[in-house]
Amino acid sequence: MKTQRIVEILKSGVVDTDIVVKGWVRTKRGNKNVAFIALNDGSCVNNIQVVVDLAKISEEELKPVTTGACIRIDGRLVASPGAGQGVEVQAEKLEVYGTADPESYPLQKKGHSLEFLREIAYLRPRTNTFGAVLRIRHAMAYAIHEYFNNHGFYYFHTPIITASDCEGAGAMFQVTTLDLNNPPRTETGAIDYSQDFFGKSCNLTVSGQLEGELGALSLGRIYTFGPTFRAENSNTPRHASEFWMIEPEAAFYELEDNMELAEDFLKYLIRYALEHCAEDLEFMNKMWDKGLLERLHFVLEHDFKRLDYTEGIEILKASGRKFEFPCDWGCDLQSEHERYLVEEHFKRPVILINYPKEIKAFYMKQNDDGKTVRAMDVLFPGIGEIIGGSEREADYTKLHNRVTELGMSERELWWYLDTRRWGSAPHSGFGLGFDRLLLFVTGMTNIRDVQPFPRTPQHADF
Amino acid sequence: MKTQRIVEILKSGVVDTDIVVKGWVRTKRGNKNVAFIALNDGSCVNNIQVVVDLAKISEEELKPVTTGACIRIDGRLVASPGAGQGVEVQAEKLEVYGTADPESYPLQKKGHSLEFLREIAYLRPRTNTFGAVLRIRHAMAYAIHEYFNNHGFYYFHTPIITASDCEGAGAMFQVTTLDLNNPPRTETGAIDYSQDFFGKSCNLTVSGQLEGELGALSLGRIYTFGPTFRAENSNTPRHASEFWMIEPEAAFYELEDNMELAEDFLKYLIRYALEHCAEDLEFMNKMWDKGLLERLHFVLEHDFKRLDYTEGIEILKASGRKFEFPCDWGCDLQSEHERYLVEEHFKRPVILINYPKEIKAFYMKQNDDGKTVRAMDVLFPGIGEIIGGSEREADYTKLHNRVTELGMSERELWWYLDTRRWGSAPHSGFGLGFDRLLLFVTGMTNIRDVQPFPRTPQHADF
Numbered sequence: 065m066k067t068q069r070i071v072e073i074l075k076s077g078v079v080d081t082d083i084v085v086k087g088w089v090r091t092k093r094g095n096k097n098v099a100f101i102a103l104n105d106g107s108c109v110n111n112i113q114v115v116v117d118l119a120k121i122s123e124e125e126l127k128p129v130t131t132g133a134c135i136r137i138d139g140r141l142v143a144s145p146g147a148g149q150g151v152e153v154q155a156e157k158l159e160v161y162g163t164a165d166p167e168s169y170p171l172q173k174k175g176h177s178l179e180f181l182r183e184i185a186y187l188r189p190r191t192n193t194f195g196a197v198l199r200i201r202h203a204m205a206y207a208i209h210e211y212f213n214n215h216g217f218y219y220f221h222t223p224i225i226t227a228s229d230c231e232g233a234g235a236m237f238q239v240t241t242l243d244l245n246n247p248p249r250t251e252t253g254a255i256d257y258s259q260d261f262f263g264k265s266c267n268l269t270v271s272g273q274l275e276g277e278l279g280a281l282s283l284g285r286i287y288t289f290g291p292t293f294r295a296e297n298s299n300t301p302r303h304a305s306e307f308w309m310i311e312p313e314a315a316f317y318e319l320e321d322n323m324e325l326a327e328d329f330l331k332y333l334i335r336y337a338l339e340h341c342a343e344d345l346e347f348m349n350k351m352w353d354k355g356l357l358e359r360l361h362f363v364l365e366h367d368f369k370r371l372d373y374t375e376g377i378e379i380l381k382a383s384g385r386k387f388e389f390p391c392d393w394g395c396d397l398q399s400e401h402e403r404y405l406v407e408e409h410f411k412r413p414v415i416l417i418n419y420p421k422e423i424k425a426f427y428m429k430q431n432d433d434g435k436t437v438r439a440m441d442v443l444f445p446g447i448g449e450i451i452g453g454s455e456r457e458a459d460y461t462k463l464h465n466r467v468t469e470l471g472m473s474e475r476e477l478w479w480y481l482d483t484r485r486w487g488s489a490p491h492s493g494f495g496l497g498f499d500r501l502l503l504f505v506t507g508m509t510n511i512r513d514v515q516p517f518p519r520t521p522q523h524a525d526f
Numbered sequence: 527m528k529t530q531r532i533v534e535i536l537k538s539g540v541v542d543t544d545i546v547v548k549g550w551v552r553t554k555r556g557n558k559n560v561a562f563i564a565l566n567d568g569s570c571v572n573n574i575q576v577v578v579d580l581a582k583i584s585e586e587e588l589k590p591v592t593t594g595a596c597i598r599i600d601g602r603l604v605a606s607p608g609a610g611q612g613v614e615v616q617a618e619k620l621e622v623y624g625t626a627d628p629e630s631y632p633l634q635k636k637g638h639s640l641e642f643l644r645e646i647a648y649l650r651p652r653t654n655t656f657g658a659v660l661r662i663r664h665a666m667a668y669a670i671h672e673y674f675n676n677h678g679f680y681y682f683h684t685p686i687i688t689a690s691d692c693e694g695a696g697a698m699f700q701v702t703t704l705d706l707n708n709p710p711r712t713e714t715g716a717i718d719y720s721q722d723f724f725g726k727s728c729n730l731t732v733s734g735q736l737e738g739e740l741g742a743l744s745l746g747r748i749y750t751f752g753p754t755f756r757a758e759n760s761n762t763p764r765h766a767s768e769f770w771m772i773e774p775e776a777a778f779y780e781l782e783d784n785m786e787l788a789e790d791f792l793k794y795l796i797r798y799a800l801e802h803c804a805e806d807l808e809f810m811n812k813m814w815d816k817g818l819l820e821r822l823h824f825v826l827e828h829d830f831k832r833l834d835y836t837e838g839i840e841i842l843k844a845s846g847r848k849f850e851f852p853c854d855w856g857c858d859l860q861s862e863h864e865r866y867l868v869e870e871h872f873k874r875p876v877i878l879i880n881y882p883k884e885i886k887a888f889y890m891k892q893n894d895d896g897k898t899v900r901a902m903d904v905l906f907p908g909i910g911e912i913i914g915g916s917e918r919e920a921d922y923t924k925l926h927n928r929v930t931e932l933g934m935s936e937r938e939l940w941w942y943l944d945t946r947r948w949g950s951a952p953h954s955g956f957g958l959g960f961d962r963l964l965l966f967v968t969g970m971t972n973i974r975d976v977q978p979f980p981r982t983p984q985h986a987d988f
Binding site for chain 2 (some may be wrong): 067069071072086087088105106107132133134136161162163164165168169186187189190194195198199201202205206209213216218219220221222223224225226227228235237238239240241242244245247254255261262263264266268275278279281282283284285290291293295297305306308315316458479482483484485486487488489490515516517519521522523524525526
């Protein structure tokens with residue numbers, strides 16, 4: 065008999081049929097005559113109840129059925145007379161696939177701190193919390209692909225190993241096959257990277273955007289969705305050394321189109337989560353963040369307020385609020401400023417545009433005022449910036465001048481500049497950190513708790 | 527007016543309507559009275575024909591409209607009187623976004639060799655060939671996510687940076703933030719990796735499988751789809767240093783289920799390509815590989831033959847064929863052997879199972895004969911092995927013995943062994959190289975021509 069997943073059994077509504085269920089024991093309780101096993105197979109947060117008549121399956125046989133053990137039950141699916149579940153399985157036959165010695169198995173039935181669970185990251189997906197988080201993670205990844213596929217964006221694999229750090233977005237990890245103990249050296253004593261695997265010094269990418277622009281200027285609309293890296297030695301709840309990023313880039317999109325895309329995209333994802341992850345979200349809302357569902361609806365139900373950075377600064381200065389970091393025109397906004405605008409002033413998500421060029425990247429389209437660029441940041445409740453993007457500078461001369469002005473290497477950026485030499489087009493894009501999106505959608509507060517195997521300074525386990 | 531993509535305009539069938547089209551000029555031809563511009567926006571392989579009445583738009587204005595230039599046309603969409611296209615655009619207004627000087631722009635209208643195009647990988651997505659390949663690449667990636675989502679598999683992000691090389695699958699790239707010029711050393715003079723970013727020596731992953739098994743033994747069914755790396759100094763048409771892999775892993779799947787999954791999955795992908803990429807496939811079939819469509823249908827229309835490695839060897843030995851590499855029981859099969867079985871003997875795709883344990887990985891389930899393991903390789907026409915997988919050893923003692931037998935490090939593998947200590951379950955999985963799948967589906971013969979930015983020894987450009 066084909067095994068069904070528990071999520072399908074619970075949803076099907078079919079009863080009075082023979083059934084096989086396989087999964088891991090969450091709990092076992094009972095009395096002299098009957099035992100109740102809560103069985104979970106990872107397909108959903110809910111367990112299926114297995115009822116064991118001890119006249120059919122002996123207490124001795126049931127001994128290895130402890131929390132964490134993996135079993136197979138052949139039996140009959142029936143409507144449940146008890147409260148709390150619609151159906152239950154009357155066991156006819158038990159097979160134990162794998163035991164879990166209660167003396168040693170770390171995940172006994174009791175609350176565990178997130179800190180403890182991080183130490184056993186290889187086991188924590190077996191808990192209700194991480195099962196829920198990882199299923200939501202899947203659903204969001206799928207929704208991202210679905211959204212872009214439906215909107216004519218092609219998935220574009222930008223390189224992970226790269227010789228360019230043109231954006232200067234952050235500290236980088238070096239990738240090498242040189243023998244660190246005794247690296248080859250040039251006559252002057254410098255490391256001889258011509259003997260390294262790629263014939264030059266290479267790093268892990270910090271962003272696929274520049275290559276993504278090449279894609280947009282040929283395929284029209286593309287998106288990346290891949291791992292990116294930062295070698296910054298920062299231990300905060302929002303920074304990981306390895307994280308996944310989504311970067312759409314579209315030819316013929318101006319800033320206005322880019323804003324529309326960002327708002328529509330984020331709302332699509334949140335609507336998708338509410339529709340497809342209802343049980344997992346309710347679990348997270350109940351166990352970890354009582355404001356989670358409300359915050360998701362808040363984003364969904366409001367038009368995003370669009371305004372100039374300059375106006376934003378004026379509002380902040382006029383607010384009378386004492387911020388930890390003072391802000392004035394020209395400053396990069398801190399999370400406290402962004403959250404004030406969203407949560408207190410406008411009471412809706414905000415898209416802030418036209419930032420001072422000095423605090424934004426070289427590739428952003430320059431406004432005629434000579435001071436600002438067509439940047440946009442999407443600001444959310446609770447977390448501040450969730451998306452950063454811009455219309456890109458399409459004019460060769462302006463871009464070239466900016467590269468020179470900033471002392472960047474034209475010799476390294478020639479291919480990027482070439483896209484403006486031949487067949488240049490207006491185009492725009494943005495970046496969304498997948499793990500930060502997950503923080504927002506799951507209500508978790510530490511990035512280490514939304515990634516299966518987080519990489520942070522001093523941590524690269526499993 | 528909202529811009530439509532050319533793929534949508536050509537499909538819609540709507541005519542006699544005002545329209546805006548934007549794209550890159552493929553060609554311009556004409557006479558004194560009229561010019562014809564073939565315009566492409568990357569959304570599909572087909573161009574839209576723009577007809578310019580030189581009484582409306584002057585020859586002078588049309589001068590910068592050369593191959594590769596990016597333009598916007600406001601005009602009227604009408605049924606085309608000419609052959610070769612159903613609709614055309616009568617231009618009312620022209621705007622040039624970006625010129626492409628014919629003296630310098632490398633992609634003039636003429637055939638270019640694949641070798642030349644590799645040198646300008648940053649521009650080649652603008653060609654018909656690479657446009658087609660990259661759209662097929664997108665479609666296959668999307669179909670993979672769709673298939674697994676529909677079948678209850680959760681997308682699981684295994685780590686890219688890892689401290690383990692447990693599988694020994696290949697040479698690895700080192701990831702470090704140490705100063706190569708003057709790395710810290712321990713008292714004994716060895717490199718002091720405790721001062722490296724992660725506190726130990728780390729590499730780029732060669733496979734997400736071991737971590738994927740952790741996912742399957744908690745969420746039930748998972749799949750990975752991410753970049754993997756090999757630092758092998760091999761320059762073949764089938765090896766890249768960076769490539770994407772798909773690795774599904776499912777609890778409660780035995781070898782038989784795994785074979786069913788692999789066959790159903792591959793057929794789904796090929797059917798998806800035929801349905802969603804018909805024009806691009808026809809283009810590839812016409813331009814690059816006249817046998818492409820036939821080969822795709824060949825896979826789709828045959829049940830995969832399943833047989834034991836031992837039987838396969840007997841067939842090869844009885845074939846009377848002189849192979850470059852002789853084969854006998856215990857040898858790993860070469861591509862020539864695999865292709866003989868598929869193309870000449872069975873005339874259908876083959877799944878070979880129960881390989882000698884010595885030529886397969888430590889984690890494969892051991893058969894009772896003490897000699898073979900429950901491995902499976904899926905063999906395809908033209909390329910040989912496209913999928914490799916197995917049922918995994920679920921028994922702690924047997925797995926532990928094999929680890930010891932092979933002299934592997936139990937100290938590094940403790941977490942993997944632990945999954946068999948607690949709640950072990952029968953489970954299976956396989957790996958599919960995404961870029962090799964693309965070779966099969968596009969008819970290209972070099973892996974460098976199905977990746978946007980290939981990384982191979984001495985090559986990490988863009």
